[in-house]
Amino acid sequence: MTEESDAIRGCMQQSHAYTPPWFLRSMSSVAPFKANITEMIAWETHLNTDYIICIQSTSWSMSFTNYIAYEDLKSGRNRIGHYDLSEKTIQPLSFISGTHLDNLYQVIEVGEANIIPSGSPFSASSAKILPPFTGRDVLCVGKNYAEHAKEFNSSGFDSSDKVDTPSHPVIFTKRFTSIIGDGEEIFPHPEFTQTADYEGEIGVVIGKPGFRVSEDDAMSHVWGYTIVNDMTARERQRDHKQFYIGKSPDTFCPMGPIAVPASKLDKVLCVQTHVNGELRQNATTDDLIFSIPYLIKTMSEGQTLMPGDVLATGTPAGVGIGRKPPVYLRPGDTIAVSVTGLGTLTNRIADLNSPNPIVKRVQNISHLPQTNTTKSVDTSMLTQINNKPLFYKHLGDSKKSPIVFIHGLGGSSEFYTPLIDSIDLKTAHSLHLFDLEGHGLSPTSPLNRLSIESFTEDVNGIFESANITSGASIIAHSMGCLVAVNFALTHPGKVSKLILLGPPPSPLLEADSNATFARAEMVRTKGMAAVVDVVAAAGTSATTKASNQLAVAAVRMSLLGQDPEGYAKACAALAGAKGLDFGAIQATTTTLIVTGSEDEVSPPQLCEEFVKALKGKASLEVLHKIGHWHVFEDLQGVSSAVNDFLR
Template identity: 55%
Template sequence: MSTSDESHNTLTNYVAYLDSQEPPLPRIGHLNLETSTIRPLSFLSGAPLSNLYQVISLPPSQISPAGPSIPLSQTTLLPPLPSRDVLAIGKNYPEHAAEFHSSGYDSSDHVAQPTHPVIFTKRSTSIIAGGEAILPHAEFTQTLDYEGEIGVIIGKPGFRVKEEDAMEYVWGYTIINDVTARERQRDHKQFFLGKSADTFCPMGPIAVPAYALPKTLRVQTHVNGSLRQDSTTANLIFSIPYLIATLSLAQTLQPGDVIATGTPFGVGFGQSPHTFLQPGDTVEISVTGLGTLKNTVAATSAKNKTLDTISTLSNQLFPVSNLEKSAGGKGLMTINSKPLYYRKTGSTSANAQSILFIHGLGGSSECWTPFVDEMELEKKYVLHFLDLEGHGLSPTSAASVVSIQSYASDVAALIEMKGLQNCVIIAYGMGCLVALSAMDEVDTKTSFSPADIEGRKIVLLDSPPQTTPLPDEMRKDLLARAETARKGGMAAVVDLLIPPERKRKGHLAKTLERISLLGMDAEGVHGARWLGGGIHSNPDRDVCSDWGKPVCFSGGWN
């Protein structure tokens, strides 16, 4: 990294947080420790930074402030680097090694000061942010202890790094509280189990590049305001370069790996008598230039939120298509447990009739705009628009199996949510099947008197397939288009449906049609076409006559 890069960026107190938008999104900013405000940061392109791994991989000159500062109190603090196990070092300060050896909890060695680094890991599931509660795990330990430590953050891949070159691999530093269950550490004769319980690795509040900090760092730990630990990196038994060289002897260190370098003298079992953490105790660890990591021990009845966190992360394993069109989900509504795009417009009169519009496969609610404007419907009616899953602004998950019935269930859920049982439904294309199936589902769940639904009408602006399964030729065509979308993207779909050489009377109309299709999500189109080609249920059912309620057809929409 060049000196000019280092001097370019002074916003180096990198903090990970959830913003206050809905839904909240992970962001990276600069935390002003004096004013407790966060300055959001972005790539030079303006795209927001969302995790510290991105920051580590960028030259400082490629990071830019983005917008005004926001109060820390309006955000949710996140740990800087939560995704990997922490590489940790035990017994790395002489006085602590001695107090540990004489405490009765050391089963790791027969001598006080180790001849080689004592290396263990802390599970990534133990990592929490500053301000989060440390669970006491009363059924697991009665010897809950703190360990204030300096965390080294690796900045580039390293294998068999020479000790004299090791500092070139250090990106920066953060603070770690190596919370420990002492009897578990003793009884299992190794450190992993006693140090990896959920919430046992508070980290943060910030991460700072090495170039912005002095070479020697001081760590201090206070418990309930009382100073317990105070030392510097100059007192380490095994220096940071030595640790990096040792750890990389046979394994590759990755950018974003964190090494907890060990704790000084003064932990709970070093007090006389032994003084372990209790619910309500507050631990504050301060390090030169890194602020203060503050966490309080929770009540024994406190809920363990780790399961919820893991469940959320598990849901994020599946690719979600079409989400970026809504800037990560902003403006979406949860309908039938899915984030979908819905909007309401038109008359504000309490007596106005509602109209619900349902578009066809590959379309979106925007296709109704010319129709609504030409008919001036907004003056007389309350208008409801929904983008079906994977269409328009509505995302779709790779784990979601879309079908006519799934679309219908989403529409039925919207009808129930908004009280639209008595509305007019206008649909076209495959949306006609969705509309009919949705009202079937609504009526199956709830019994209505004739007076309750006297205003209900369904207007189909296209003739839906009269039987299912679809005719073979139609099914084959839909399946072929689905594969075209998956393999060639929307440009291939557009060229298939609207070849550039096709003669049209209106060049503007052709261009607008191509632009509209190019704006669609390829995965959403694939799912829609695939489901259309895969309708197999209810053989030989006449979907309109079997529905048993009045339907108005108006041909020629497409």
């Protein structure tokens, strides 16, 4: 153990200020600071000569509250970090458990005390900066600075009450499709407007729900602030006699780059707007006609404000229509809005021939849930097979004879790892393993109806992806045996050997089919825990349950690791499977069937019938006192049978 880890352990059960030297090295861009560690649990591990510490309860003397939303370009996932305004670096942030934060709504809900730095800071230029809040319309206030109200009233574009000082706040919204992040280009809409104008504003972020909030209590509902550029198509604002159309064009609501809790900022905030480097707007929140508490009171009188709602408080004087003559934004212009403690929101007007980026963004929105997706954090681990992502991996020498593995219901490609290692299959063969759709690491779409036929096409996709045209062996288990047989029937010539571990009846008996459909519904409503006891008990032999508890645990872990919806869909695939003619398998394909003497899914009598149907092209191996999970229950017996057959 190192001196550093000894010092850490000395901190346990007491409050102690301690800064491990290795931690300062890893956090060099934000050091020096001290960690006040209370009731700390630390684990030390060695990884690439660096040390990692996991802290259960930590209070940092340095604040990581310049919250920025960004896309991790490696994984394609959204993350939340702390943005160092001076260094232009991002420190990734996580929940205190280490689970990654992926949106600001989570930050608001759990609070600063439950958020910790995670990983090393990196240059902001290597990430795609996202707006801090998306998915909701932005609440806005017009004519809320006295001088701006005057310039707007005299511009000829004011379609509201045309007074210099409104008697009530002018409220409107900006559609959520108008929101873009710092650094993104603003689409100029050349066929929609010739009067694009900027409005630098301070955005109030609501922190807790509120209905009929009083002015006195309003600030307790404020979580923090961000920057908003309330871009406007002036002639549309005028002609439609209201603000929504002119305020909501796609990309007309730049927001960010960060959002910061109110407790970390000055009480009086200054907003400035520069266009192409020229100062155009300069005011503070003291200049507001209607204060932030009054706006919250007004907004909540008839509607409930939600955490994460953004309220743009209005823009000061100095907009384009206030100049004599008016000056509107043109392609290439750069607008930079700065607010005290919030950095600068910078966006450029795009070229006239540029595409509208929101169109593609909206086209990519889907409300169909992709189940079983969270396990594959890095999507590069998935392979596109038949236009859908499946987990696939190759082991061994691709020039040697190929073996494709197909697992069964409730299994995954990992089911075969003990078998592969026990007889070192990857030395003599080219191994192709994948997880069936909805199983293991492979997601599934609600539009995809799983069936033995769909699984078969995925196997063919594996063959095509791996460029396997003939001479392959397939090792399959349980339901996977039906997939393997169907593949051999529908793609004759590609398979030379079949190894079927516990093939089920084809088709299932009506009672078994109904029970399997019922199991699917049970899993959908109550989860895998509702069926694991029954399935594990029925699938293992009495001897296994009595003397091989590790095998039983492996079965349970395999089942409990399944996505309930993916498992339910596969249950329906098995229950609805059509009968297969084993005897029609091409004569050049030889088959080994392995089952257990206590296999209730694939009893020896059933397997003998399969062997007879194969007319001398098959052999049967019955494992003594073994159930249905053959590899887990009798690895030696399965390994011996497979090894002899493949020679």
